[in-house]
Amino acid sequence: xxxxxxxxxxxxxxxxxxxxxxxxxxxxxxxxxxxxxxxxxxxxxxxxxxxxxxxxxxxxxxxxxxxxxxxxxxxxxxxxxxxxxxxxxxxxxxxxxxxxxxxxxxxxxxxxxxxxxxxxxxxxxxxxxxxxxxxxxxxxxxxxxxxxxxxxxxxxxxxxxxxxxxxxxxxxxxxxxxxxxxxxxxxxxxxxxxxxxxxxxxxxxxxxxxxxxxxxxxxxxxxxxxxxxxxxxxxxxxxxxxxxxxxxxxxxxxxxxxxxxxxxxxxxxxxxxxxxxxxxxxxxxxxxxxxxxxxxxxxxxxxxxxxxxxxxxxxxxxxxxxxxxxxxxxxxxxxxxxxx
Amino acid sequence: xxxxxxxxxxxxxxxxxxxxxxxxxxxxxxxxxxxxxxxxxxxxxxxxxxxxxxxxxxxxxxxxxxxxxxxxxxxxxxxxxxxxxxxxxxxxxxxxxxxxxxxxxxxxxxxxxxxxxxxxxxxxxxxxxxxxxxxxxxxxxxxxxxxxxxxxxxxxxxxxxxxxxxxxxxxxxxxxxxxxxxxxxxxxxxxxxxxxxxxxxxxxxxxxxxxxxxxxxxxxxxxxxxxxxxxxxxxxxxxxxxxxxxxxxxxxxxxxxxxxxxxxxxxxxxxxxxxxxxxxxxxxxxxxxxxxxxxxxxxxxxxxxxxxxxxxxxxxxxxxxxxxxxxxxxxxxxxxxxxxxxxxxxxxxxx
Numbered sequence: 289x290x291x292x293x294x295x296x297x298x299x300x301x302x303x304x305x306x307x308x309x310x311x312x313x314x315x316x317x318x319x320x321x322x323x324x325x326x327x328x329x330x331x332x333x334x335x336x337x338x339x340x341x342x343x344x345x346x347x348x349x350x351x352x353x354x355x356x357x358x359x360x361x362x363x364x365x366x367x368x369x370x371x372x373x374x375x376x377x378x379x380x381x382x383x384x385x386x387x388x389x390x391x392x393x394x395x396x397x398x399x400x401x402x403x404x405x406x407x408x409x410x411x412x413x414x415x416x417x418x419x420x421x422x423x424x425x426x427x428x429x430x431x432x433x434x435x436x437x438x439x440x441x442x443x444x445x446x447x448x449x450x451x452x453x454x455x456x457x458x459x460x461x462x463x464x465x466x467x468x469x470x471x472x473x474x475x476x477x478x479x480x481x482x483x484x485x486x487x488x489x490x491x492x493x494x495x496x497x498x499x500x501x502x503x504x505x506x507x508x509x510x511x512x513x514x515x516x517x518x519x520x521x522x523x524x525x526x527x528x529x530x531x532x533x534x535x536x537x538x539x540x541x542x543x544x545x546x547x548x549x550x551x552x553x554x555x556x557x558x559x560x561x562x563x564x565x566x567x568x569x570x571x572x573x574x575x576x577x578x579x580x581x582x583x584x585x586x587x588x589x590x591x592x593x594x595x596x597x598x599x600x601x602x603x604x605x606x607x608x609x610x611x612x613x614x615x616x617x618x619x620x621x622x623x624x625x626x627x628x
Numbered sequence: 629x630x631x632x633x634x635x636x637x638x639x640x641x642x643x644x645x646x647x648x649x650x651x652x653x654x655x656x657x658x659x660x661x662x663x664x665x666x667x668x669x670x671x672x673x674x675x676x677x678x679x680x681x682x683x684x685x686x687x688x689x690x691x692x693x694x695x696x697x698x699x700x701x702x703x704x705x706x707x708x709x710x711x712x713x714x715x716x717x718x719x720x721x722x723x724x725x726x727x728x729x730x731x732x733x734x735x736x737x738x739x740x741x742x743x744x745x746x747x748x749x750x751x752x753x754x755x756x757x758x759x760x761x762x763x764x765x766x767x768x769x770x771x772x773x774x775x776x777x778x779x780x781x782x783x784x785x786x787x788x789x790x791x792x793x794x795x796x797x798x799x800x801x802x803x804x805x806x807x808x809x810x811x812x813x814x815x816x817x818x819x820x821x822x823x824x825x826x827x828x829x830x831x832x833x834x835x836x837x838x839x840x841x842x843x844x845x846x847x848x849x850x851x852x853x854x855x856x857x858x859x860x861x862x863x864x865x866x867x868x869x870x871x872x873x874x875x876x877x878x879x880x881x882x883x884x885x886x887x888x889x890x891x892x893x894x895x896x897x898x899x900x901x902x903x904x905x906x907x908x909x910x911x912x913x914x915x916x917x918x919x920x921x922x923x924x925x926x927x928x929x930x931x932x933x934x935x936x937x938x939x940x941x942x943x944x945x946x947x948x949x950x951x952x953x954x955x956x957x958x959x960x961x962x963x964x965x966x967x968x969x970x971x972x973x974x975x976x977x978x979x
Contacts, residue, residue, distance in 0.1 A: 323855070330854040330881075338847055384903035384977065440668060448977055450674030452842065452869060454904025465880040545842045546876045547904055549869075551669050552843070597851040602807075602837050 308566055308616055312587050315608075319594040326597055333467065333474045339589040340478035341537045341544060342559065343582055346567075347489050348533030349560035350581045354506040355526050356573030357417060357424035361431035362534055362560055365409060366553030368439035369402040369538030374453040374548035375442075376401070377539075382455025384448050395460055395539070402535040409435070410531025414524035432557075436550070443550040454547040464543030478540060485536070490578045502526060507574030562609070563588050566616040587612070661688035661933055662709025664702055666722040666747065668694040671869075671900065672920055673720055673746060679926020680718065687934055688715075699723045706730060710737045716933040720746035724810075727751075731758045741936040743929050747810060752954050762942055762950075763957035764928050770818035771811040772899050772918040772962040773866075777822025779916050779964050780862060783895055784828060790895060792861055798828060801852055802835040803845050803865040803874060812837070815866040815899065833860060838870040845873030853881045863896045868905040868917055871898030875913060887912025901965045901973045909970050916966040919973050924960045 302310055319326050345362060352359040375386040376398040409431065416427040444450040467476035493499040501522045504512040513519050542548050567584025569576030588609065595605045663680050665673040677692040684690035693709070695702035699722040706717060710733060717734055719742075721727055727749045734740040741760040748765045749755055755763070766772065784790055784798060793799070802820070805812040816835070823830055834852050838845030845865065853860070863878070865871035875896050879885055883892045889912065898905055901919035908914040928948060935944045943949065948958040965973040 325855055328854065331851070334850045334854055338850065383907060383974070444668060444674055448903055449678045450668060450671050451903050451977075452671075452872070454872070454902070455907060461876075465876065541843070544876075545846060545873065547842055547869075547872060549671075549842075551841065592847065593851050596836065596848050597855055599834060599836075602839075 307619055308587065308612070309583075311612060311615065312590065315591060315594065319598055323598045326594060329473050331593070331597065333476060335586070335589050335593050336479045337465075337467070337476035337544075338593060339585050340476065340482035341540045342563065342585045342589065343482045344485050344533050344537040344540070345556055346560040346563045346581050346585050347485065347578065348530035348537075349557060350564040350567075350569050350576055351502065351526050351530045351533075352424070352428075353561065353564050353569050353571065354502055354573060354576050355523055356506055356509070357523075357527070358428065358561065358571075359413070359527070359530060360425060360428040360557055361409075361413065361435055362530075362557035363553040363555050364432045364435035364439065365406055365531060365534045366538040366541065366556055367548075367550060368435045368442070369406055369535045370542050370548035370552040371439050371443045371453060371550060372405070373398040373402050373539045374456060374542045377457055377460055377542065378453065378455045379457045384451070384455065386448070386453060388447075392457065395457075395463075399536070399539050402538060403532050406531035406535035406538075407528045410528035411524055413531075414527030417527065418520035418523035440550040450550070452547040452549040456542055456546055460539075460543040461546050464540055478544065481540065485533070486578060486582060493578055498522070498525065503574055559588065562613050565613060565620065568616075568620070570620055571617070658687070658689040659715040659937060660709070660713055661690040661930070662693075662706065662712070662714035662717045663690055663929075664693040664695055664705050664709075664717075664719040666695045666702065666720045667697045669697070671902070672922055675922035676720070676746060676926045676929070679923045680929055683927045683930040687930060690930075695719075695722045697722060699726045702726075703729060703733075706733055710734070710740070714740065715937050716741040716743065718743040718745060718929050718933060720744070721749075724749055724751075727754050728757070731761065734758075734760075741933060743932055745925060745929050748955065748957060750955070755956055756954065760936060761956060762932055763955060764925050764932070765957050765959055766920050766925070767959040767961045769814055771815050772920055773815040773818035774822045775918050775962050775964050776815075776864065776897060776899055777819040777826075779897060779918070779966065780819070780823055780864065780895075781826040781828060783897075783915055784823075784862075787895075790861055792858060795831075796829065797831040798823065799831045799833055799856075799859055799861040801833055801849075801856075801860055801863045801874075803838040803848065803863070803870045804835065805837065805840045805866040805870075807837055809840070812866065819864055838865070838873065840867050840869055842869045842873035842876075845870035846877045847873075849874040849877035850880075853878050853883070857881070858883075858892060858894075860894050863894055865896070865898045868898035868900040868902040871896050871914060871917070872902075872904060872908070875908060879913075884913050888915075901963075901976075903974070903977055906965070906970050906974050909965065909967055912967065916964065919963040919965050919976065921960050921963065921976070923976050928958060928960065 349359050349362050376393055378385045380392045413427050413431050416422040417424050463477050467474040501517045504517055505519050505522045509519050563584035564581050566587055567580035569581060591608060661684055665677050668674050680692055681690060693705040702722050709717060717740055724747055731742060734742045735758060739760060743762050743764060745764040748763055755761060802816060804816045820830055833856055836848060838848055863874050865874055878894055883894050884890050895915045897916050899918040901917040905914060905917050909916060931946055932942045935942050951957050951959055
């Protein structure tokens with residue numbers, strides 16, 4: 289089906305639905321004009337590395353948005369998973385280990401442990417929303433508080449008290465800070481992991497029954513129920529799967545940062561939700577794509593990284609980010625209004 | 629269903645209250661010290677809290693509340709402590725302007741001694757509005773940054789090779805703290821002024837806030853290390869969490885991998901002397917940090933409370949004296965931590 293698109297239509301589309309990409313492009317051009325060194329392979333590699341864990345987190349948070357939810361517990365769940373996995377992944381020679389007599393564990397053991405824990409926590413949130421009909425924001429707000437308390441208790445105790453849990457074993461920190469050399473380009477391992485997650489999520493969203501149901505529940509829960517979809521089951525599974533994403537991201541964050549504390553993950557949910565919204569996920573559910581979310585994350589990382597690179601201070605960065613979110617939502621609402 | 633849930637909740641609350649009262653009954657032999665920190669997210673405050681708890685053993689029945697960065701929460705906690713029968717109150721206030729309200733509370737409730745720690749009440753009128761008010765803080769208003777500056781100067785003079793481009797200036801990166809925090813502006817100012825007072829010029833490549841946070845500092849540093857690379861001659865971070873983030877970032881770019889023996893090396897210095905950082909100093913990956921002595925501060929807080937409770941002079945049996953500036957504060961000095969005394973600093977974590 290070939291459709292003739294006039295130049296006028298294209299420009300109109302660029303400045304309405306695709307305005308976010310125009311803004312991104314404009315930002316990049318401004319950054320390059322001020323600091324031509326921005327156009328280097330290392331910067332590209334860094335932006336990919338910094339986006340990787342965020343993509344995994346945003347895909348989880350995006351699933352919850354898709355089913356008309358809003359997960360406020362994202363950051364704190366990452367925090368809890370981070371302190372637990374960090375405490376189990378300290379190098380045996382490190383002097384300040386939380387568990388002095390713990391043998392060296394392969395990365396997979398703490399990873400599976402926090403995945404199981406987060407899946408359980410996600411199931412609880414999902415059950416509150418699906419069965420007890422608690423509004424998602426309230427259910428996950430409650431979860432956020434509980435998780436912050438729990439991770440602080442776990443973190444602030446003998447023998448070393450409230451110190452960042454450091455001395456993370458090299459196999460993990462290397463995995464999360466190194467990459468494969470391809471010529472002069474370094475493809476971060478983290479990005480490879482993120483790509484695997486993206487592929488997994490794309491298949492799940494687009495090629496499975498679960499994915500179809502997820503869109504259906506998000507689009508219109510009542511209609512989905514009537515046509516025989518087990519809405520509660522889909523909701524619970526969505527929250528649980530999102531939590532699994534957080535667990536994976538948490539372990540990778542531990543390796544990337546090299547330590548964890550009870551502030552790890554703080555307000556990551558806001559970054560994730562913002563990226564989803566900018567990437568075209570509708571706050572009213574049912575609309576959104578894996579590709580859109582990935583783009584949304586990349587946009588924010590480019591802003592973060594690029595503005596730091598040219599030496600714009602933090603305060604202005606907040607203003608730029610805020611305006612971009614606002615712009616994205618305005619575009620989203622217009623799309624939604626048109627559909628109606 | 630709803631009724632069942634509310635019934636279960638009520639039951640749970642009743643059990644909780646019974647358990648609570650049983651617990652307080654068990655420890656009523658010791659006088660109560662009502663202590664509170666402004667936030668448990670502040671590592672140093674948590675450390676003082678730990679020192680207060682440890683020192684209180686056998687002297688006071690003491691529970692340290694977390695003000696959660698919220699002044700009204702903290703005021704409620706102080707009310708609760710007084711209601712429980714506390715004989716003295718010790719707090720690091722969330723907001724120093726709330727001190728008069730706290731003083732009012734302790735005055736009205738049997739003139740309890742009040743000890744402010746960590747965040748100093750600088751308004752002398754407020755400080756002198758009440759006899760039984762004392763303060764325990766660290767030395768000076770520089771929050772350890774002068775010592776950090778001296779350490780930079782010392783390193784710079786001892787290592788001529790650190791001046792990579794030979795221009796006599798330090799090409800420096802400064803990672804500042806959260807702009808809303810009292811320690812942020814002084815730390816950024818004093819470290820630079822100390823270096824400049826020693827006659828060394830600074831070429832400040834970048835200066836921005838890392839919000840005290842490892843991940844945020846790392847992300848800033850990722851951009852800067854790719855921009856400047858080996859042009860950077862010094863990285864100064866306003867706390868160790870950010871220093872660790874910066875280190876992580878430059879190591880990924882191939883710097884400081886084998887510590888001081890690395891071919892590509894950028895000296896990194898922080899403040900706090902976290903255990904993780906002590907290891908990095910030992911291995912030569914970082915050149916130093918500054919220790920704020922939480923143990924001594926916690927001990928002094930409990931000692932003053934105990935002296936006042938027993939009707940003695942506040943500093944009876946200690947080596948400290950009050951500052952002569954009318955602040956009624958004792959000032960516990962910061963310590964420079966380098967590879968030479970790193971084990972000494974590590975000892976503070978053993979207790």
